[in-house]
Amino acid sequence: xxxxxxxxxxxxxPTVHTVAARAGVSIASASRVLNGxxxxxxxxxxVRAAAxxxxxxxxxxxxxxxxxxxxxVALAVEDIGNPVYxxxxxxxxxxxASSGRQLLVHATGGRIxxxxxxxxxxxxxxxxxxxxxxxxxxxxxLTALVDSPVPVVVVGQLGADAAVDNVRTDSRHGVxxxxxxxxxxxxxxxxxxxxxxxxxxGTARDxxxxxxxxxxxxxxxxxxIEVGDFQYAAGRTATERLLxxxxxxxxxxxxxxxxxxxxxxxxxxxxxxxQDVAVVGMDDTELARMMFPQLSSVSLGSTERGxxxxxxxxxxxxxxxxxxxxxxxxxxxxxxxxSGTPLPAPRPGGPPTTHPTSEGVTS
Numbered sequence: 001x002x003x004x005x006x007x008x009x010x011x012x013x014p015t016v017h018t019v020a021a022r023a024g025v026s027i028a029s030a031s032r033v034l035n036g037x038x039x040x041x042x043x044x045x046x047v048r049a050a051a052x053x054x055x056x057x058x059x060x061x062x063x064x065x066x067x068x069x070x071x072x073v074a075l076a077v078e079d080i081g082n083p084v085y086x087x088x089x090x091x092x093x094x095x096x097a098s099s100g101r102q103l104l105v106h107a108t109g110g111r112i113x114x115x116x117x118x119x120x121x122x123x124x125x126x127x128x129x130x131x132x133x134x135x136x137x138x139x140x141x142l143t144a145l146v147d148s149p150v151p152v153v154v155v156g157q158l159g160a161d162a163a164v165d166n167v168r169t170d171s172r173h174g175v176x177x178x179x180x181x182x183x184x185x186x187x188x189x190x191x192x193x194x195x196x197x198x199x200x201x202g203t204a205r206d207x208x209x210x211x212x213x214x215x216x217x218x219x220x221x222x223x224x225i226e227v228g229d230f231q232y233a234a235g236r237t238a239t240e241r242l243l244x245x246x247x248x249x250x251x252x253x254x255x256x257x258x259x260x261x262x263x264x265x266x267x268x269x270x271x272x273x274x275q276d277v278a279v280v281g282m283d284d285t286e287l288a289r290m291m292f293p294q295l296s297s298v299s300l301g302s303t304e305r306g307x308x309x310x311x312x313x314x315x316x317x318x319x320x321x322x323x324x325x326x327x328x329x330x331x332x333x334x335x336x337x338x339s340g341t342p343l344p345a346p347r348p349g350g351p352p353t354t355h356p357t358s359e360g361v362t363s
Contacts, residue, residue, distance in 0.1 A: 014054040023050035071101050073313065074130040076118050078110040082230070083256065083285035084302045085133070088155065091306030092131060099314050101128065110135050110199070119144035119152070129313045131155060131306075135199040135230075151316035153309045157200050165316055166326045167309045171201055171282075172208030174298040174331035175252060178280040179212035181296070181333055182250040185340075187278055191224035191248035193238050193258050202227075205254045205282070224248055228258065235261025243269050248277055250339070256281040256288050259295055263338070278339035284332075293337035301329035 020030035023046040033039050033047035034056070050056075073096050077085040093103045104127060108114040115134050119141070122130060129151035134141060137158065145152055145164045153165040182190050192209045195202040206225075213220050223246040228238030235258030242248070243265065251266075253259035259281030263273060271277050273293055281288055284299035308327050316322060 014056045018054050019047060019050045019056050022054055023047045070126060070128055072104055072127045073101050074104045074106060074127040076106040076108055076115060076130060076132040078108055078135050080105055080107045083287045084283040087285060087302045088306035091303045092310040095307055095310035112136055112138055112140065116140045116144050119148055122148050122150045125150060129317050131309045131313055135201060137200055151313055151320065153313045155305050155309050157204065163324045165312045165324055167305045167312065167329065169300040169305060169329045169331055171204040171300065172211065174282060174300055175205050175208035176212040177331060177333040178252045178298050179209065179216065181335060182278055182280065182339060183216050185278065187250035188218060189224065189248045190250045190252065191242055191246065192252045193235055193242065193262055194227050194254045195230040197227060202254065209252060230255050230257060232257045232261045235259065236265045239265035250278040253279065253281045256283045256285045256295065256297055260287060260291060263291060274339050280339050284334050296336045296339040297334055299332045299334060304329045
């Protein structure tokens, strides 16, 4: 009886059987070579030559099922258009790519149900791990994080007892840096345009602003505080509402998108920046350096937080038994033209003097 001819798959793609037959070796030997396990130099030469001749392409899905690795890592953030997440994503992608993996990005819209659904879908092991940056953290989040079947790293604030790898910054201290700078330039009617108070960053930045005013013995005027969303349009609208009822000489904005909206609202209202109103944003993204005047902003280390989160995730993938790690990236203030001019002292019997603005000074 003659040897039974090996059948190609229905889609016509060559398989390991095809390669083995062309190389004249056993299927087991061909499989070892094609999966990088090895073999004799002659076997390796024959199998590789045969694979090239027949156009063999490894089946990544089958390989991932065998190895329990997909070669993919996911990143979940509120808004992939926000410059702070773009900078974080670039840093994460660079680290992930160096490990031979690819990055998948999800936009959750800040919705708790979207984020918890993503975490629960990890049971399907469609990625090797996930980095998530939630702006709201609930008990459902914590449960899904702890119960995740694949490694997860959180960028943002978590409770002290959360048994999850975590990279964070200190928004409260970041706001304090902005207020300290504005007070040092002579500002006293300092307003604050924040994002939603039901979010982790919104709550932290509100608390930091109020504490900083108290430390400088400045009364917290609620008319100088406005809440919107972490977006340009919301920032502009919130600033317009604030200006309709109050006369600030400075504004702290909870992120750079809000700050750009504030700059445009001030311009439309005929206020000069920084002569009439100084403005400081948060995140210190590329957007801050693209504005005119250039925007002073508190850096929360988005690039560094992304890099550290990716490194923690790869370490966790390699060794799931590691204890939970927590790393902190300190904030810093970049002082630019939007707030770099001290408030001029009025001259007796004359209008206020003006001073040139500063560019690019950091502290």
